[in-house]
Amino acid sequence: MLDVNGLQKIYGGGEREVEAVRDLTFRLEEGELSCLVGPSGCGKTTLLKCVAGLLRPTAGSVSLAGHAISGPPRDMAVVFQEYGRSLFSWLTVRGNVELPLKEKKLGKGRRDSLVNEALQAVGLADSAESYPWQLSGGMQQRVAIARAIAYEPRVLLMDEPFAAVDAQTRADLEDLIRGLWKRFAMTVLFITHDIDEAVYLGQRVLVLSSSPTVVQDDIAVDLPDERDQLSTRSDQRFTALRSLVYTEIQNAKNGPAAPSPAAP
Numbered sequence: 454m455l456d457v458n459g460l461q462k463i464y465g466g467g468e469r470e471v472e473a474v475r476d477l478t479f480r481l482e483e484g485e486l487s488c489l490v491g492p493s494g495c496g497k498t499t500l501l502k503c504v505a506g507l508l509r510p511t512a513g514s515v516s517l518a519g520h521a522i523s524g525p526p527r528d529m530a531v532v533f534q535e536y537g538r539s540l541f542s543w544l545t546v547r548g549n550v551e552l553p554l555k556e557k558k559l560g561k562g563r564r565d566s567l568v569n570e571a572l573q574a575v576g577l578a579d580s581a582e583s584y585p586w587q588l589s590g591g592m593q594q595r596v597a598i599a600r601a602i603a604y605e606p607r608v609l610l611m612d613e614p615f616a617a618v619d620a621q622t623r624a625d626l627e628d629l630i631r632g633l634w635k636r637f638a639m640t641v642l643f644i645t646h647d648i649d650e651a652v653y654l655g656q657r658v659l660v661l662s663s664s665p666t667v668v669q670d671d672i673a674v675d676l677p678d679e680r681d682q683l684s685t686r687s688d689q690r691f692t693a694l695r696s697l698v699y700t701e702i703q704n705a706k707n708g709p710a711a712p713s714p715a716a717p
């Protein structure tokens with residue numbers, strides 16, 4: 454579904470050149486939920502912007518279902534960390550979720566049913582007529598998630614979406630994402646700096662090296678598909694996977710960038 458091949462991104466030019474991403478190669482199969490972790494500043498957001506068609510790579514390519522991405526693709530939605538800045542304060546919750554569907558030129562009936570289904574799915578059906586500033590941080594992020602899923606994307610990109618909410622809300626939102634992923638059969642690429650979150654959510658964890666970035670490791674999360682905040686996180690296998698990801702990130706920080714492994 455998503456094919457990232459030899460991706461390189463260099464910002465600026467001359468003496469101010471920054472090579473944020475050196476050589477990234479990985480592939481996401483249709484319907485997969487993969488998490489991406491790496492040291493701070495390693496280029497996670499740069500990668501996401503290249504995948505979302507918001508930044509042009511210096512070299513390499515990104516393709517979605519076999520088509521090269523050269524601008525924001527129609528089949529993709531993105532949820533950013535800063536929900537406060539991604540929602541329009543002068544539009545109601547319903548208005549925010551509906552806006553991209555108007556851009557998509559969907560008729561009123563279809564828009565209403567998608568908005569209602571998405572708000573129901575994130576537990577905000579009763580807040581449709583509220584404004585974002587009348588909601589808690591966790592509720593605002595659920596509006597951003599509802600807006601993304603109402604768009605019916607084949608691929609959902611999430612860039613540290615729960616970094617700004619409290620721990621309890623974060624756990625609820627993690628479970629919400631796994632539920633929505635199963636229900637709407639999307640391919641999800643979830644960027645996080647939280648190792649536990651990556652292991653809890655993903656079927657796979659891609660570990661990035663320090664900048665200039667390559668894929669340091671690609672770890673299959675062989676935990677049962679049914680996950681639960683208490684039992685999954687106390688599972689011995691969860692602890693072992695978490696240690697493995699942690700060790701890889703330490704290696705990524707301390708050691709030289711490893712060559713990019715072949716895509717699975």
Ligand SMILES: Nc1ncnc2c1ncn2[C@@H]1O[C@H](COP(=O)(O)OP(=O)(O)OP(=O)(O)O)[C@@H](O)[C@H]1O
Binds near residue numbers: 494496497664
């Ligand atoms: N517009 C830009 N111009 C120049 N350099 C940039 C720009 N955006 C990012 N960089 C640099 O590219 C590198 C990667 O930044 P990026 O934000 O992609 O990392 P990140 O892994 O998402 O960081 P964090 O984990 O701290 O959110 C950093 O060295 C950063 O300073």
